[in-house]
Amino acid sequence: MNNAQKDKAFIWHPFTQTEGLKILPVIKHGKGALLYDENGKEYIDAISSWWVNIHGHANPYIAKKIALQAKKLEQVIFAGFTHQPAIELAERLVQKLPEGFSKIFFSDNGSTSVEVGIKMAIQYWHNLEKPKTKIIALTNAYHGDTFGAMAVGERGLFNRPFESLFFDVEFIDPTKPDEAKLKFEALAATNQIAAFIYEPLIQGSGGMIFYESQLLNELISISNCHSIICIADEVMTGFYRTGKFLASNHLQLSPDIVCLSKGLTGGFLPMGITTCKGFIFDAFTSTDKFKTFFHGHSYTANPLSCSAALASLDIIEKPNFDMLIKGIEQQHLKFLYLLKKLPQIENPRVLGTILAFEVKNEQNSSYFNNIRDLLYNKFIENGILLRPLGNTVYIMPPYIITKKQLKKVYNIILEVLSSL
Ligand SMILES: Cc1ncc(COP(=O)(O)O)c(C=O)c1O
Numbered sequence: 123m124n125n126a127q128k129d130k131a132f133i134w135h136p137f138t139q140t141e142g143l144k145i146l147p148v149i150k151h152g153k154g155a156l157l158y159d160e161n162g163k164e165y166i167d168a169i170s171s172w173w174v175n176i177h178g179h180a181n182p183y184i185a186k187k188i189a190l191q192a193k194k195l196e197q198v199i200f201a202g203f204t205h206q207p208a209i210e211l212a213e214r215l216v217q218k219l220p221e222g223f224s225k226i227f228f229s230d231n232g233s234t235s236v237e238v239g240i241k242m243a244i245q246y247w248h249n250l251e252k253p254k255t256k257i258i259a260l261t262n263a264y265h266g267d268t269f270g271a272m273a274v275g276e277r278g279l280f281n282r283p284f285e286s287l288f289f290d291v292e293f294i295d296p297t298k299p300d301e302a303k304l305k306f307e308a309l310a311a312t313n314q315i316a317a318f319i320y321e322p323l324i325q326g327s328g329g330m331i332f333y334e335s336q337l338l339n340e341l342i343s344i345s346n347c348h349s350i351i352c353i354a355d356e357v358m359t360g361f362y363r364t365g366k367f368l369a370s371n372h373l374q375l376s377p378d379i380v381c382l383s384k385g386l387t388g389g390f391l392p393m394g395i396t397t398c399k400g401f402i403f404d405a406f407t408s409t410d411k412f413k414t415f416f417h418g419h420s421y422t423a424n425p426l427s428c429s430a431a432l433a434s435l436d437i438i439e440k441p442n443f444d445m446l447i448k449g450i451e452q453q454h455l456k457f458l459y460l461l462k463k464l465p466q467i468e469n470p471r472v473l474g475t476i477l478a479f480e481v482k483n484e485q486n487s488s489y490f491n492n493i494r495d496l497l498y499n500k501f502i503e504n505g506i507l508l509r510p511l512g513n514t515v516y517i518m519p520p521y522i523i524t525k526k527q528l529k530k531v532y533n534i535i536l537e538v539l540s541s542l
Pocket residue numbers: 231232233234236264265266267321326327355356357358359383384
């Protein structure tokens with residue numbers, strides 16, 4: 123076949139209806155909180171490019187560190203070998219994690235960090251020869267797009283074609299604390315539950331749903347009494363998104379497994395980390411080869427991703443870093459005050475660097491609500507990248523966003539709301 127007969131390449135984008143697809147902006151470069159398309163149009167990235175980019179686009183320090191690492195070692199198999207960036211990253215992360223977390227397992231992204239967490243929990247019980255496989259998760263949860271991660275997520279339109287293939291999961295609704303606690307207690311009492319997985323305090327893709335820390339403390343406490351392994355999916359909430367290093371740091375009780383990704387590399391390169399407490403690791407420490415954790419990805423602990431994560435930690439550990447987080451939160455809180463007076467919206471809320479609210483409308487609040495496209499397009503026209511989840515509008519900016527840029531985001535939101 124010669125070249126003339128070949129089809130034109132078509133890129134199949136995620137979460138994008140292919141019928142009637144518009145021409146997408148071609149992003150040529152980024153700087154700080156800004157993205158620039160090929161026509162020179164500027165966009166404020168108010169969602170940190172799917173919640174990953176915490177230190178700004180093309181951050182020169184992180185870029186330099188990756189380039190230096192690329193000249194030394196770009197990749198090496200991580201089974202049977204190790205390398206300095208992974209060792210240093212593990213050591214430095216452990217300093218920041220809650221007490222008891224010292225075991226670090228690398229993978230490639232948020233979904234795989236969750237898969238690893240679920241597999242660790244289930245194999246833990248298998249290795250102890252007390253097999254249990256049932257999991258408790260939260261309604262409206264989102265944990266990723268691989269099969270295990272989908273199975274513990276909300277059973278909705280996104281994963282309907284696959285639903286018959288999912289394993290057994292019990293769901294409780296964190297927005298109905300009394301009911302949730304009762305159901306959780308009853309399930310825990312069956313002694314059949316291997317693990318409880320949750321997005322701590324805020325359910326991201328489910329619609330930036332906030333729920334009470336008291337409920338989560340109680341559920342973790344019940345789990346501890348019944349030896350249920352608690353898996354905190356901190357893929358979105360980690361790395362100061364909610365004001366503290368982990369959202370779990372807002373709680374009195376800590377989980378047994380934590381899943382990390384997104385902000386981990388400052389938004390430069392894909393990487394996932396699943397960290398667990400010693401008692402879980404101990405169940406895999408055996409002369410019996412069948413107790414090994416047989417899970418590994420080609421790019422596990424890629425040295426370039428590790429160097430990006432190390433550079434990101436360097437920035438996080440700078441003395442004034444927490445002022446950035448507090449500054450965004452304070453600015454959000456002032457805007458919240460204003461939002462509370464608007465009749466077109468409801469339930470405005472802030473946690474750390476996240477601000478969210480719902481736009482009132484006749485349709486239900488699902489992701490497929492038409493108002494979502496209308497809002498998205500209006501924001502884009504005005505040079506703001508905001509990606510509403512149905513009628514839920516949220517801001518989750520890079521931490522280096524300037525006061526002026528954030529003010530512009532607020533102003534455009536107000537303009538768009540008043541035009542509805
Ligand atoms: C809480 C949570 N877990 C897991 C994931 C999946 O991460 P990834 O898209 O990197 O696979 C996401 C992505 O949005 C998330 O918000």
